[in-house]
Amino acid sequence: xxxxxxxxxxxxxxxxxxxxxxxxxxxxxxxxxxxxxxxxxxxxxxxxxxxxxxxxxxxxxxxxxxxxxxxxxxxxxxxxxxxxxxxxxxxxxxxxxxxxxxxx
Amino acid sequence: xxxxxxxxxxxxxxxxxxxxxxxxxxxxxxxxxxxxxxxxxxxxxxxxxxxxxxxxxxxxxxxxxxxxxxxxxxxxxxxxxxxxxxxxxxxxxxxxxxxxxxxxxxxxxxxxxxxxxxxxxxxxxxxxxxxxxxxxxxxxxxxxxxxxxxxxxxxxxxxxxxxxxxxxxxxxxxxxxxxxxxxxxxxxxxxxxxxxxxxxxxxxxxxxxxxxxxxxxxxxxxxxxxxxxxxxxxxxxxxxxxxxxxxxxxxxxxxxxxxxxxxxxxxxxxxxxxxxxxxxxxxxxxxxxxxxxxxxxxxxxxxxxxxxxxxxxxxxxxxxxxxxxxxxxxxxxxxxxxxxxxxxxxxxxxxxxxxxxxxxxxxxxxxxxxxxxxxxxxxxxxxxxxxxxxxxxxxxxxxxxxxxxxxxxxxxxxxxxxxxxxxxxxxxxxxxxxxxxxxxxxxxxxxxxxxxxxxxxxxxxxxxxxxxxxxxxxxxxxxxxxxxxxxxxxxxxxxxxxxxxxxxxxxxxxxxxxxxxxxxxxxxxxxxxxxxxxxxxxxxxxxxxxxxxxxxxxxxxxxxx
Numbered sequence: 001x002x003x004x005x006x007x008x009x010x011x012x013x014x015x016x017x018x019x020x021x022x023x024x025x026x027x028x029x030x031x032x033x034x035x036x037x038x039x040x041x042x043x044x045x046x047x048x049x050x051x052x053x054x055x056x057x058x059x060x061x062x063x064x065x066x067x068x069x070x071x072x073x074x075x076x077x078x079x080x081x082x083x084x085x086x087x088x089x090x091x092x093x094x095x096x097x098x099x100x101x102x103x104x
Numbered sequence: 105x106x107x108x109x110x111x112x113x114x115x116x117x118x119x120x121x122x123x124x125x126x127x128x129x130x131x132x133x134x135x136x137x138x139x140x141x142x143x144x145x146x147x148x149x150x151x152x153x154x155x156x157x158x159x160x161x162x163x164x165x166x167x168x169x170x171x172x173x174x175x176x177x178x179x180x181x182x183x184x185x186x187x188x189x190x191x192x193x194x195x196x197x198x199x200x201x202x203x204x205x206x207x208x209x210x211x212x213x214x215x216x217x218x219x220x221x222x223x224x225x226x227x228x229x230x231x232x233x234x235x236x237x238x239x240x241x242x243x244x245x246x247x248x249x250x251x252x253x254x255x256x257x258x259x260x261x262x263x264x265x266x267x268x269x270x271x272x273x274x275x276x277x278x279x280x281x282x283x284x285x286x287x288x289x290x291x292x293x294x295x296x297x298x299x300x301x302x303x304x305x306x307x308x309x310x311x312x313x314x315x316x317x318x319x320x321x322x323x324x325x326x327x328x329x330x331x332x333x334x335x336x337x338x339x340x341x342x343x344x345x346x347x348x349x350x351x352x353x354x355x356x357x358x359x360x361x362x363x364x365x366x367x368x369x370x371x372x373x374x375x376x377x378x379x380x381x382x383x384x385x386x387x388x389x390x391x392x393x394x395x396x397x398x399x400x401x402x403x404x405x406x407x408x409x410x411x412x413x414x415x416x417x418x419x420x421x422x423x424x425x426x427x428x429x430x431x432x433x434x435x436x437x438x439x440x441x442x443x444x445x446x447x448x449x450x451x452x453x454x455x456x457x458x459x460x461x462x463x464x465x466x467x468x469x470x471x472x473x474x475x476x477x478x479x480x481x482x483x484x485x486x487x488x489x490x491x492x493x494x495x496x497x498x499x500x501x502x503x504x505x506x507x508x509x510x511x512x513x514x515x516x517x518x519x520x521x522x523x524x525x526x527x528x529x530x531x532x533x534x535x536x537x538x539x540x541x542x543x544x545x546x547x548x549x550x551x552x553x554x555x556x557x558x559x560x561x562x563x564x565x566x567x568x569x570x571x572x573x574x575x576x577x578x579x580x581x582x583x584x585x586x587x588x589x590x591x592x593x594x595x596x597x598x599x600x601x602x603x604x605x606x607x608x609x610x611x612x613x614x615x616x617x618x619x620x621x622x623x624x625x626x627x628x629x630x631x632x633x634x635x636x637x638x639x640x641x642x643x644x645x646x647x648x649x650x651x652x653x654x655x656x657x658x659x660x661x662x663x664x665x
Contacts, residue, residue, distance in 0.1 A: 015287060022280050023644030031276055038283050042290060049294035064293060067242055071286065074249045078279055081253055085260070085272045092265035 008048035014041025028089075032082045039075040043068045111151050112165040112178040112237055115188060119145060120230040126223045131208045131215060134222030141226060142196045149185075149192035156185035164239070172240065172300040179239035179301075183438050187236045187363060190442045193568065194355050194449045195229050201453050201561040202348040205460070206261075217261045221349070227254035228352060235360040241289050241299040241321075241372075244364050245282065248328065252278045255357045258349040259341045270340035273640075277337045280647065281327030281361075288321030305372050315658035318373065322365055322385075323651040329361040331422060332392035333646045335415050336638040342411040347456020350407065354414045355449035359441050362421050366437065375428040378661020381654055382425040388650070390521045392419030397528035398630055401535070404623035406455045406465040409532060410448070416525065417444045417491065420502075423518050427509040436505030439572070443498030446569035447490035453562035454483040462548070467536060468623050472544030474537070479559040481540045483566040488533030490569035492607055493526055495598040498572030503603075504594040523606045530610030531617070538618035 018038025025031050050064035122141045126134030156163050162181040171177065180188070202225075208218045231251030238244040252275070259271040293299055295313045308314060330338040342354045369375070369382075396416030403409040420440050427433035457480040458473055459465040474481045490497035503522055510518040576591055597603055617624075636642055 018283070019280075019648075022276070023641060023648070026640070028272060028276075035276065035279050035283070039286075042283060042286050045287070045290045046293075049290055052294065053297055061297075064290075067289075067293070070242075070246060074246065077253060078249070078275070081256065082272065082275055082279070085256075085268055085275065088260075088263070089265065089268040089272060092263075092268060 004048045004051035007044055007051070011041045011044030011048060014038070014044060017041070028086050032079060032086065035082070036075065036079060039071070043071060046071070107159045107161045107163045108165060109152070109155055109163050110165060111148055111155065112163060112180055113167065115145075115148050115152060115233040115237060116178070116230050118148065119226040119233065123223050123226040123230065126226065131219035131222050135203065135207060135218065138199045138222065138225070142199045145229065146192040146196055149188040152180055153185040153189050156180055156182055173298045173303060176243055177239040177300070178237040180237055183363075183366070183434070184236045186438055186442060187359070188233060190445050191229065191232050191236070191356055194352065194445055194565065195225070197449065197453070197561040197565045198348045198351050199225065201351075201456075201558050204555055204558060205456075206346070206348065216263065217346075220257055220261055221346075224254050224258050225352070228258070228357065231255075232356055232360055235363060239301055241292065241301065241304075241368075244367070245285055245289060248285070248360060248364065249282055251357060251360055252282070252328070255353055258353060259345045261346050261349060264344075266340070267344040270337070270344045274337040274341045277334075277643065278328050280644075281324040284320045284324030284327070284647075284651070286324075288317040288319075288324070291317035291320075301367060301371050305374055308373070308376075316655060318368060319651055319654040319658060321368060322654055323647060325361040325365045325368075326388075326650060327647055329358050329365070329418060330415060331388055331418055332395050332415060333388075333637050334643060334650065335392075335396075336640065336643040338415060339408055339411045339638075342414060343405065343407040347407075347452050347459070350411075350456075351449040351452040354411065354452060355445040358414065358418060359421075359445060362418070362441065365422075366434070369425060370428055370434060376661075378658060379426065380660045381657035382428065384653055384657045385422045385425045386518065389419040389422030390518075392416060392422070393521055393525040394528075395630070395634075397525055397532070399634055401528060401532045401617075402624050402628065402631060404466055404468065404626070406458070406467050406470070406536065407452070409467060409536070410451050410455055413451075413491065413529070413532065414444075414448060416529070417448070420444075420506075420522070420525070423506060423521070424509075426515055426518070427506070427513055430509040430512055432505045432509045432512075436502045436509065439498050439505065439575075440502035443490055443502060443569055443572050446498070446565050446572065447487040450483050450487040450562050450565035450569060451491075453558075453565065454480040454487065457554075457558060457562060458484075461554070466623065467539055469545075470536065470539040471542040472540075472548045474541040476548045477554070479554070479563055481537070483559075483562040484540075485533075485537055486563075486566035486570045488529075488537070490566070490572070492530045492533060492610070493522075493598075493603075494607065495595055496573035497570045498575070500598045501573040501575070501594060504597060507597070525606075527606035527610040527613070530607045531613040534611045534614030535617050538614055542618070 014037055018034050018041055021034025021037060022031055025034055046064045046068045050060040053061040119141065122137050126137055152163065162179055165178045167176045202221065206218045206221045208215050228251060231247055231254050234247035235244060235251060238247050256271050256275045259274055260267040289299055291313050292304065295311060296304055296307050298304060327334045342350050345353060393416050396412050396419060400409045400412035400416060403412060421437055424433040424437035455465060458477060461477050462473060490499055493499035493503045506522065507519050510516055
């Protein structure tokens with residue numbers, strides 16, 4: 001098994017853990033963390049894709065790397081927005097009397 | 105071949121620049137910037153539409169002069185141009201409407217909600233334009249995320265706990281969707297070495313990686329567009345936001361992921377997704393139409409009713425996929441998207457005006473509104489006509505395209521679904537109107553003096569939606585196929601018994617329901633089903649089930665490659 005394949009498999013495992021966490025976790029902060037795990041898994045897969053697709057004597061294909069950097073910025077911004085909303089929510093009356101999971 | 109035009113980057117950069125300047129200068133300046141931005145954005149959209157209609161090839165622009173596969177390109181065909189135009193129209197009306205309720209009050213340095221609104225509105229505009237113009241799937245991802253980050257805070261402008269909860273639910277489910285989409289792009293890039301839509305469509309081979317990627321991406325986009333049964337976030341988010349924000353969210357934001365599904369299925373796969381998968385999307389659409397419309401009829405609050413109506417109307421958009429062999433299907437789908445954008449924005453604005461003046465938005469308490477506040481009720485009525493599909497609204501023409509494409513391809517069950525949809529839609533539209541023209545229980549007291557420009561914004565959108573069916577007269581020789589339609593035949597169908605019986609039956613149902621004086625009872629099988637479908641874990645499992653079924657349906661596809 002080549003290094004790139006190994007990284008791809010790691011990525012797939014992280015995606016699985018992240019997806020499971022996002023669907024199953026009831027606590028909102030845990031869901032946000034699960035989203036970050038899921039994102040990291042996808043970026044690893046992109047890394048494996050870059051290594052495998054390398055051509056012309058390059059160590060790796062630069063385009064997936066550019067996509068990962070863009071994706072990191074997006075995931076960082078998403079985590080920021082979600083955390084800010086969560087902080088506001090926990091400060092509000094609804095957050096204080098945090099009811100069990102269910103639609104409002 | 106030319107078709108290169110700098111207007112395409114301006115459509116994204118100009119609103120984005122306005123958002124950045126508003127962020128730096130504050131809410132009062134942000135509101136003033138819109139006096140320039142709204143006409144400028146409309147002019148850019150009109151310019152693109154005119155050039156797209158004249159050009160024989162789709163318009164394009166290569167950023168920095170680098171052509172794909174190395175560079176990033178923007179591209180506009182007739183469908184993009186039409187969506188840009190309707191976005192600009194809705195933005196102008198919403199910007200006009202929001203001058204007043206979302207102005208920074210006198211004597212206050214800065215207020216939170218107006219500041220956020222006037223920064224986010226151009227941000228959403230830039231995101232929408234970027235989605236409609238993107239020429240590769242990764243740019244589509246970035247544009248969708250830009251749009252989501254602009255749209256989510258619009259839900260909780262008033263900062264109440266329940267809207268914060270709705271916003272967070274919306275954000276997390278949308279993020280789950282975009283992650284599925286991103287996995288798909290990684291798989292596609294790994295397999296084909298490009299994400300450019302044009303290049304991809306030429307290099308496709310029917311590999312498992314392709315089908316897994318498309319199934320994941322489509323499911324992610326369905327989560328973001330809130331197609332039944334993935335609609336858990338939509339009703340609280342769209343009903344809880346302030347009226348101008350609801351109008352943008354319901355009319356435009358949910359159309360962007362749908363537009364990318366169209367790009368994936370019709371441009372990348374070129375209709376090669378196979379009958380079972382396309383049938384699955386249409387079946388979900390049909391379920392959305394029936395379920396959303398019945399639930400809309402059962403809502404006690406006007407804004408929730410309109411939000412559930414959006415779930416149903418999104419269903420119509422997905423009926424086009426089994427008909428993709430016929431070019432009329434895409435024309436009908438885009439026409440339906442535009443019609444719904446105009447009508448739904450008008451409806452939310454009208455509901456906002458009524459709620460301000462009556463002090464509540466209970467459907468059962470609308471009595472007398474028709475006499476006291478005729479303009480918002482008229483706007484609601486015209487928008488309702490457009491949703492039901494009476495001529496000369498855009499939906500009447502969209503339905504004609506759909507019905508004729510369904511007849512050509514022998515799938516007349518789709519026409520039965522639209523008939524039942526029209527029946528239920530006309531039932532809740534007429535129910536609201538019957539309530540509004542009933543005698544009030546107690547005399548109405550006007551809470552706020554009517555502002556003419558805000559009434560006019562809602563009415564203008566409603567009139568546009570109600571007259572959209574005349575578009576073939578205004579779009580000569582366009583690539584969209586709109587001009588090839590025989591308007592006389594379409595009109596003859598629209599006034600036939602086959603098209604009118606659902607409307608009449610719906611009106612009769614509404615009349616029967618309007619004799620009840622109280623709110624509809626908050627129990628029943630469908631309401632319970634909706635509540636359980638909107639539980640987070642159930643929606644997560646539905647998401648996985650949709651992805652798996654799509655993947656399985658792809659495996660059963662017709663052998664095309």
